[in-house]
Amino acid sequence: MAFGSRVLEFYDEEFGRDQPSPAKLGVEESVLLGLIPTRIKEGDFDALRALRSTGNICSLAQRSEQSAGRKPSFQGSLLHSEKIDFVMLRSWLRICQEHHTRFCGLRFDSAALTVPFLQVIDCDTRRIVPATNDCPYLALSYVWGSSVTAHRKNEVKFLLPDDLPNVIQDAVAVTRELGFRYLWVDYYCIDQDNEREKATQIKFMGLIYEMAQATIVAAAGEDASFGLPGVGNTPRLLQPRAIIGKQILVSLLPDPRLIIKQSRWMIRGWTYQEALLSRRLLIFTQHQVYFECRSMHCKESVQKPLRELHNKDMQRFKKFCHPGMFLPINQERRKLVPWQDFPKVLSDYTKRTLSYSSDSLNAILGILQMFEQTATPTYHHFGVPILPPFIRNWTGPTKYRAIKRSSAHGFAIGLRWDLVKPSKRRSEFPSWSWTGWNGVVDGSSNAQSRYNTESNLNSPYSDIRFRAETKNGQTIDWDDLMQIIQTKSQDLSSLSPILIVDAYTIKLRFDYNIKSADAYYGSGYYWKWPRKPTEFPEKWGPYFYLHLSLTIEPTYDFAKRLVEDEWEAIALSVSRDEFMVIDEKNGVAERIGILSALNAISTPEDHALLKLSRRTIRLG
């Protein structure tokens, strides 16, 4: 079954909920056709979803119409499977460079911020040359893949080899077609044999992508051998088309954002910050090229009335246009709020996969540095946020007020991250940091409210102190560590994962509960608080469930220990009574989970019952 729909039903691919009328937008009405399965009724939500994956059908742009003084409209364009229309791609870049100065321009003077040892490929000579202050370059974001082997640089060390993987070969061609000369590709532009250089470049990876004029994204195929569709030897999927009378009808192709979300590129850990930090993305899919900058987004198959979609000052798309895939965080970086966006970013990032778990911090460093440049600067230690002395003000989502809190207490709250489900340890990183776990960080609104909290400075166990330890066993005071973190005056690679914690701890035992129909919580391990808090709803009971970080599989020995042993937990001095449950072996403790007592421990009698003891713990 087919039905017609007008431009105002260009549905959620183009606009958000408040769709403008064509008249208001100042464009001609466009007729779109959609093919949907017969079981779906017109106007059904599933129909819109089906259309996103099949693509609308539209008549081809007629040159004569545009010259006849008619208003612009949404029209289809004819795609060649062998050859990309680089004129179109160049025009997108030009609009962005000329008009989006406020959002897509560099937010700093590029000459003032240079990346040490930065090298780029000179696509004219195929030589790898040191980047100068004046060499606008493109960057490549791709998946290398395990099956690809490539020769390193030639004997002449600074020359690209002849047998490049397809994706690199094609990226060189695209760079030239777009009128640029220089290209940055990690594999060839970072000297893999020079450990010091490599370590430095990895720290600057975010900046390398941000400084690029645009990033070429290879979002098709499984690895680097696939290439960029429509460029070299890799053809694109054929665009469906039909001639009816004098009209040529073309498919506008599936929503590229759906296709990109399903790509291998999208699930890799490293590509997360590459996409978020780039100012302009040219994403090559099997169907077409999708462009996204911080102000607009376009795809090859549709000729959009770009001027009409922009605000008057041409700085960005109008509000009712759908935001891009990566735009929200990208454009609003000054407005990033740590208690809300830190858990969200960590959650998005930890859903992706890394070939080497040793990259778990490096591959997101660029994003973490973004939080240092916001209105409420937020630093981190091993990826754990040191929450600044601000808290959300309920007058608005980005409004906040100053509170009294030391950086150590801000870090204690940062330690209260949670995993969506228990997972395995990554031994290279500490258990007190999410980097030390192969699991997805909870980014839900619950997690956000846990970070948007005050320290319980009136509680008798609010005194919590931290020190760091270097790999050769020296300790660094917290204030000195903060100084180093904020000023970047020293390399932190000399630090060991050990965190020395001076804090109050409690001893506790757990029982196991199988979910019953009327239980507020599901099944799990819980600690039974001996006093029934008077202000507590009955259904919450005096039971506090353990949020395990460590999985009990595969041997279940740990499960047995959980109910048989006595456990110790560090009071994190957070207003909702949060404790980090630890397992200590050979003088080093590891986090196994978090216990939330939800303000149940409030009276002097409660505190007396807790049997607090003061301890110094080496937490690894």
Ligand SMILES: [Zn+2]
């Ligand atoms: Zn732009």
